[in-house]
Amino acid sequence: MTVYNEVVPSNYLEPILWAEAERMSSLALNDANFNSERDVVKEEYRQRILANPYGEFSLAIDQKSFAAHPYKRPSIGNIAELDAAQLPEVKTFHSTFYRPDNATLIVVGDFKASDLETWTKKYFGPITRPTAKIPRVTVAEPPRKEDRHEVLFSAKAPLPAFAVTHLAPSIRSEDEAALDLADEILSGGQSSRLYQSLVYEQQVAQRVSFSADLREDLGLLTFHVIVASGKSLPEAEKALDDQIEKVLKNGVSEAELDKAKNRFLTGKLMERETNNGKASALGEAAVIYRDPNHINTDLAKYQAVTANQIKEVLNKYIADKKKVLIEYLPEAKKEAAKPEEAEKP
Structure with missing residues (x-):
């Protein structure tokens, strides 16, 4: 758009x-x-x-x-x-x-x-409507049949980084609200789960985030980590895996969910206080959600999400699902990599 x-x-x-x-x-x-x-x-x-x-x-x-x-x-x-x-x-x-x-x-x-x-x-009104149909994307993303591991090298990257991605549903999915709140719980600010564990407590990451990037057709759930100086890529990857396994197994607390709802809903309401924010929300409702009235009903979906729903959607799209691991390494690490992995972005 x-x-x-x-x-x-x-x-x-x-x-x-x-x-x-x-x-x-x-x-x-x-x-x-x-x-x-x-x-x-x-x-x-x-x-x-x-x-x-x-x-x-x-x-x-x-x-x-x-x-x-x-x-x-x-x-x-x-x-x-x-x-x-x-x-x-x-x-x-x-x-x-x-x-x-x-x-x-x-x-x-x-x-x-x-x-x-x-x-x-x-x-x-006087603008002529073309007779040709508007081209639309018809290519469907195939299901992932196996995990993939990609290694890239950069002369500019000061520290190793990696991302783990899982395919996510369309933005019009009934799971959108729960995934957005999971995003907020896992990486919304310095008090979030991933920041507290990987950056503050274990100090294996300089930066960590999780994003639920839902789009028109499908999207991505992406874990993104920049490894801390003096720490290794395997250390950071294991720390992230442990946190993912923990949330999939145990879910999230009511306190975490309440805080996430407050942050998320406050942000949305503040955006809509301005004419720009109202226009943006109306445009998304009309074009992306195909219903202008969506602006009047969307926030209620977030208020209704339960902690159990957060656990369910994360397991639905992450547990036992094929992932892509993308490692981004400083050029100096290239010597230790396999020849077939030596790819530049």
Whole structure:
């Protein structure tokens, strides 16, 4: 989902609707602005990915975790792909996807509904709806048949890191709320389970996180660890495995769940105090959940989650399920690796 966000005084609502309609119907594309914007994206890639010691590792997690689904391809691409892009491809992409029947307009603020309806029809109404169908992703990610182990090397990584991923359900799954709260319990802040055990008590990790990244088709449950200086990769991996086994076997406490609900719900409510937050939540409800009223019912699902549900969903998607282990090692560790494992991201 691509989002264009504008914040303007309410008396500028009409001109901003005109501008968005122009973006959709009459985008001016030429060699000059195409090359200029390509340079902008390349610089963004250099700063976000290449300059970050673990930037390429973050991209590699999806690339190595998905076998067939397009989720394995990062939306930013890479320098070679950006250099290979051609202006006609961009024009085709724009004409294919930038169309009224593939767009959702969200407006939040001080305006009259009758004015919004009039201006929307005035500026978006004349845009021709293409006859071609909107292409949709039809590739299905195959079930994992075995565990996989990937080893990558980097000259920039100061410390070893690793990630463990499991396939997760669609964001519209009935398990979404329980998985989101499990995310909060396991790695939400310095008092969370994984931080307390791996970083504070055992001191085998410099950083640890768990994310329940649910998406349109399917997602990933990802454990991510940067190993502490002076500690070994096997030590950190065992410490994580022990914590995973513990939560799968014993579940979580009511106190942990209550704290997670408070943190999660407080964050959501604070976001929705602003017009930007309301617009974002409405957009997600309409586009991702396919029901604008979802914004009025979603928080109740989180309040209803029980500690037993947290244990059940973690066992459902992690216990006895095939995993991908991705290790990201400093270049100096390459000599000790097997030849077939010596891959750079």
